[in-house]
Amino acid sequence: MITTSSKLLYGLGAGSLAAGFVWFITNEGQQLGSVMFAFLAVAFIFMGAIASYTRDGHILSTDTSAHGSSAAAQKSVGRSLWPFGTAVSAGVTVVGLISSPGIFKVGVALLIAMLAEWMVSNWAERASASNEYNIKVRDYIVHPLELPIAGALLLSVIVLSMSRVFLALDKSAGAIVFAVAGAVILFFGTLIALRRDVNRRVVGGILGVVLLALAGTGVATALDGEREQLVEAAEEDHFAHRGCTEEKEYSDKKASRAVAMKSSVQAAVILSDEGVLYAEVDGYETAQTAITLQRSNPSTILFINETDDARRMVLSYGKVVEDLGGGVEKETALEACTSKVEKGGQQAVTVVIPKPSSASDEPFTITVPGVDGAKIDVFVP
Amino acid sequence: MNNPRRRRVLTLAGIAAGLLTLAGCAKDAPQDTWQPAGPNAEMIDNLQQPVFLVAGIVGVIVMAAVAWAVFRYRDRGQAIPEQTHGKPAIEITLTIIPVLILIGVAIPTTSTIFDLAKTDDTEMVINVTGQQWWWEYDYPAIGDNADKYGLSQPIVTSGQLVIPENTKVLLRVTSRDVIHSYWIPKLNGKKDGVPGRVHLLRLEGSKPGIYAGQCTEFCGLSHSYMRMETIVLKRADFDVWVANQLAPYESPAEGTLAKEGESLYIQQCSRCHQVNGLADAEGNLIVSAPEQYVVSGAAPNLTNLMTRITFAGASWDLLTQQCRDDVWKASANEFGAKYLSGVSADCLNQKDLREWLRNSPEKKPMYVDPTKLQETNGKYRGMPALGLTEDQIDALVAYLLERK
Numbered sequence: 001m002i003t004t005s006s007k008l009l010y011g012l013g014a015g016s017l018a019a020g021f022v023w024f025i026t027n028e029g030q031q032l033g034s035v036m037f038a039f040l041a042v043a044f045i046f047m048g049a050i051a052s053y054t055r056d057g058h059i060l061s062t063d064t065s066a067h068g069s070s071a072a073a074q075k076s077v078g079r080s081l082w083p084f085g086t087a088v089s090a091g092v093t094v095v096g097l098i099s100s101p102g103i104f105k106v107g108v109a110l111l112i113a114m115l116a117e118w119m120v121s122n123w124a125e126r127a128s129a130s131n132e133y134n135i136k137v138r139d140y141i142v143h144p145l146e147l148p149i150a151g152a153l154l155l156s157v158i159v160l161s162m163s164r165v166f167l168a169l170d171k172s173a174g175a176i177v178f179a180v181a182g183a184v185i186l187f188f189g190t191l192i193a194l195r196r197d198v199n200r201r202v203v204g205g206i207l208g209v210v211l212l213a214l215a216g217t218g219v220a221t222a223l224d225g226e227r228e229q230l231v232e233a234a235e236e237d238h239f240a241h242r243g244c245t246e247e248k249e250y251s252d253k254k255a256s257r258a259v260a261m262k263s264s265v266q267a268a269v270i271l272s273d274e275g276v277l278y279a280e281v282d283g284y285e286t287a288q289t290a291i292t293l294q295r296s297n298p299s300t301i302l303f304i305n306e307t308d309d310a311r312r313m314v315l316s317y318g319k320v321v322e323d324l325g326g327g328v329e330k331e332t333a334l335e336a337c338t339s340k341v342e343k344g345g346q347q348a349v350t351v352v353i354p355k356p357s358s359a360s361d362e363p364f365t366i367t368v369p370g371v372d373g374a375k376i377d378v379f380v381p
Numbered sequence: 382m383n384n385p386r387r388r389r390v391l392t393l394a395g396i397a398a399g400l401l402t403l404a405g406c407a408k409d410a411p412q413d414t415w416q417p418a419g420p421n422a423e424m425i426d427n428l429q430q431p432v433f434l435v436a437g438i439v440g441v442i443v444m445a446a447v448a449w450a451v452f453r454y455r456d457r458g459q460a461i462p463e464q465t466h467g468k469p470a471i472e473i474t475l476t477i478i479p480v481l482i483l484i485g486v487a488i489p490t491t492s493t494i495f496d497l498a499k500t501d502d503t504e505m506v507i508n509v510t511g512q513q514w515w516w517e518y519d520y521p522a523i524g525d526n527a528d529k530y531g532l533s534q535p536i537v538t539s540g541q542l543v544i545p546e547n548t549k550v551l552l553r554v555t556s557r558d559v560i561h562s563y564w565i566p567k568l569n570g571k572k573d574g575v576p577g578r579v580h581l582l583r584l585e586g587s588k589p590g591i592y593a594g595q596c597t598e599f600c601g602l603s604h605s606y607m608r609m610e611t612i613v614l615k616r617a618d619f620d621v622w623v624a625n626q627l628a629p630y631e632s633p634a635e636g637t638l639a640k641e642g643e644s645l646y647i648q649q650c651s652r653c654h655q656v657n658g659l660a661d662a663e664g665n666l667i668v669s670a671p672e673q674y675v676v677s678g679a680a681p682n683l684t685n686l687m688t689r690i691t692f693a694g695a696s697w698d699l700l701t702q703q704c705r706d707d708v709w710k711a712s713a714n715e716f717g718a719k720y721l722s723g724v725s726a727d728c729l730n731q732k733d734l735r736e737w738l739r740n741s742p743e744k745k746p747m748y749v750d751p752t753k754l755q756e757t758n759g760k761y762r763g764m765p766a767l768g769l770t771e772d773q774i775d776a777l778v779a780y781l782l783e784r785k
């Protein structure tokens with residue numbers, strides 16, 4: 001017998017079959033798609049058959065005892081948000097298809113979430129004859145997923161908004177604003193905690209308003225852009241100062257991002273407080289005035305400045321001659337530099353030297369501009 | 382023991398255990414940590430023997446106790462005995478005994494670890510660089526290497542690491558691409574070669590010979606073909622080896638097949654492989670540029686290819702079986718001279734070398750399909766097939782034979 005729901009399932013089954021045929025004809029030699037559609041069709045038809053057999057789960061009219069207790073006899077469930085959500089997600093997905101992969105991915109994620117929620121709700125609404133129990137099973141299944149995700153979303157809104165505010169505010173102003181904000185939160189938190197009979201709604205309301213305010217400020221500051229210094233620093237390539245040109249204002253002196261890079265270096269080159277340059281190399285017990293770097297091997301060298309003046313380390317490894325045509329040649333010295341390092345500071349550079357030092361007219365060296373006689377020989381075999 | 386079936390099962394189990402034990406007595410076991418050939422490996426062996434003994438005894442006792450309990454208290458339909466909770470005396474004893482055993486094991490373990498990490502008595506430093514799928518060694522020409530071992534210039538070689546006997550050699554192990562691991566089981570434990578890092582590994586061999594090893598960190602397609610050998614030579618032999626590695630380049634005589642091979646080599650191979658001292662027609666030294674063609678930026682230095690007796694990640698012999706056995710099985714006294722004689726025309730394993738030149742990726746799987754190199758900007762992982770003719774291969778083999 002063809003019941004209401006089996007109609008849908010049989011229809012889907014027939015559709016899949018047809019799609020399988022179309023696939024087979026249009027994608028000659030590629031049967032995987034048709035096999036998948038065939039599987040789909042089998043699955044749909046199987047479910048359709050079950051629906052037919054159980055008559056969509058309706059009970060027989062002759063079975064009077066079940067009239068009051070069957071699922072179908074229960075009061076209908078409330079309105080569901082999920083179809084609406086699914087439609088919106090589908091919309092987002094389509095918009096994403098046209099505009100940007102990022103939005104598309106968000107759309108697909110939303111779509112999956114909405115469909116999952118819809119499926120679970122739908123199933124739970126029919127799980128038993130008792131409405132109360134149905135709500136309980138739904139929560140039981142969905143909460144372990146829903147709650148952490150909602151929490152994470154909430155947290156990311158907070159973190160994102162706060163960080164936008166930090167990036168927009170002046171360095172010192174930011175510290176003050178958040179110290180004050182922290183104090184205020186602590187104060188009200190204490191107040192609320194000390195009173196026993198606070199209304200949950202009041203607390204919820206306050207938190208909601210605060211959250212909205214925070215998110216609002218976050219969006220506003222994000223639109224306004226980061227503070228001037230950060231913009232400039234980004235333009236001059238803040239953390240990646242590797243060139244030997246004039247040093248810019250914001251190039252990173254502390255190189256705090258490079259902890260891992262500095263943990264095991266090919267050599268540490270040290271300018272002692274007497275202005276003597278030497279190298280400490282893992283595997284050698286004594287201070288070295290010459291180091292060997294493997295050819296073509298990314299090698300990190302750490303520079304430590306112990307003098308009072310800010311200094312930089314320069315690694316020179318020959319030159320390249322470019323043929324510009326018409327007998328004109330352009331020579332470029334190959335150099336790698338740290339940024340200037342204050343007393344006690346450290347800076348690392350990573351270089352890859354592709355040619356052996358023996359193939360160069362000039363020796364490869366490490367020097368410190370402004371310090372006479374500070375020189376370490378570099379050999380590349 | 383009068384049940385014939387039980388007896389049969391026991392006999393079979395006994396035979397299986399016996400066979401397993403016998404399998405441990407393999408005669409030709411070049412990579413056996415239980416046969417140390419140097420002080421570092423001996424330290425490890427001296428630690429693991431007693432630890433293994435202790436673990437073995439404990440294991441046997443535990444197994445026996447379990448077996449006894451299972452047998453003694455098997456279900457014979459008797460009543461369930463009275464159930465009690467815990468027996469503090471037994472529990473405390475059975476906690477303290479293992480703690481004491483573990484402390485007993487930990488003390489020598491820790492001190493061995495520190496002994497193995499000692500580097501202040503180093504006599505020679507060698508850089509070891511792993512790449513897919515071979516090891517490169519370079520001997521820096523600085524410090525003691527230059528002062529005491531006559532290294533006026535750096536030496537770059539691959540596959541076979543040559544070290545002097547009874548010398549505390551310190552390897553500075555790193556990698557140009559992915560993580561590899563250097564392990565010569567008869568000489569020391571293993572050390573990972575990690576890109577951007579330098580790890581130290583002591584090696585010392587107390588008897589001349591060849592000590593085999595294998596990369597022990599899975600590193601991609603041809604990991605299993607990434608082998609290496611450490612060659613221990615008497616000091617006098619080592620000096621001969623160094624002098625030979627540093628000897629100036631000799632171009633083949635005019636008009637020979639090898640001379641033809643040289644110009645072919647310049648056309649086909651010199652962009653990746655360095656041969657020190659090789660010059661072009663105008664007399665300019667040729668500097669290879671593997672960084673333009675190979676992902677890890679290097680290819681083996683072929684200056685003295687025929688002084689090593691294996692190639693391509695020490696995976697194939699450059700010597701015929703008979704000549705190979707002659708070197709590998711030589712006594713400690715004769716070994717040096719045999720190794721130093723390198724690969725002669727009569728001893729050359731033509732088959733594998735020619736197969737390599739004919740189609741290297743077929744011999745050793747490598748990522749060299751020109752149509753699939755988008756991800757690496759057209760660079761190879763390994764050596765590509767070069768489509769050489771048999772005549773070209775003849776000439777190249779003749780040329781390579783003189784690289785010693």
Ligand SMILES: [Cu+2]
Pocket residue numbers: 511512514560561562596597598599600604607
């Ligand atoms: Cu490897």
